[in-house]
Amino acid sequence: MRAQKCRRNSVITIFNFRRKQAIAKQLILRQRKAPEKELPNRINEKIKGVNEVRLVGDNIETGIYSFDEAMKIADKLELDLVEISPNAAPPVCKIIDYQKFLYHQKKREKEKKANSAKVVVKEIRFGPQTDDHDFNFKLKHAQEFLKEGYKVKAYVFFKGRSILFKNHGETLLARFAQELEDLGKPDQLPQLEGKRMIITLSPKKVK
Structure with missing residues (x-):
């Protein structure tokens, strides 16, 4: 009886382990298939094919910088280089905390909707x-x-x-x-x- 019980428990354990493996595999495949969320602006290394930019922002000397120089300034300030006018010559970029910027933008839009709904x-x-x-x-x-x-x-x-x-x-x-x-x-x-x-x-x- 003990041997049968042990074998039954072993089978259940193996079944549960394989089931968890299958679920984990499905989750990994879903994550791989999920498209990367597109941001409204190109930022940092996503700004491609640009040699120089016109840099603007708080506590930054406005002017034309090489892309590498602009990235170094952003890195030093621990902020993001954000392309705000891609069609300008050269493109205009701003150094800001991009996640914070998106958060406040979303908050403003939400407040605007709430006010219009009243x-x-x-x-x-x-x-x-x-x-x-x-x-x-x-x-x-x-x-x-x-x-x-x-x-x-x-x-x-x-x-x-x-x-x-x-x-x-x-x-x-x-x-x-x-x-x-x-x-x-x-x-x-x-x-x-x-x-x-x-x-x-x-x-x-x-x-």
Whole structure:
């Protein structure tokens, strides 16, 4: 029994070892096949076919240097030689910490996207029996909001049995959107959500 158990354990150990070897081999093959991530700029030794460069950067004397001289300066400062204007004659290079530069660039792009995604919505409330004076007063507010680039969410609130006159709210919001057609574009037709009939308008882009 002991001999059989030992043989079984040996077989399991060999199987597990070979399995790990196969997984490791697959990972190595994947790494070899994975394409090298292309950087937006040529840096250091990647700058090929260039004999001299115009060097710029902080605490560096701007001027034309041989490529080897520029690389020596970058090495001495423990920074990167980055080609920023490849089509210039000679190409313009800057000595910077390239990874730090990419990090800040990515951060700025992320912040820019986040800011553009932030949409401010201004709400305007009506009743189903809103008179012309109140309508025009709120219309002026909506015009100002749209001019300033805000979205406008207008709604008619129905209390109790006034929901029976929801067609009044639909007519009012349609008129509201029509009065603002030069400044805003409706995102959808008036919709009833619970006790509110809603329409949302986005500001038109200024040409």
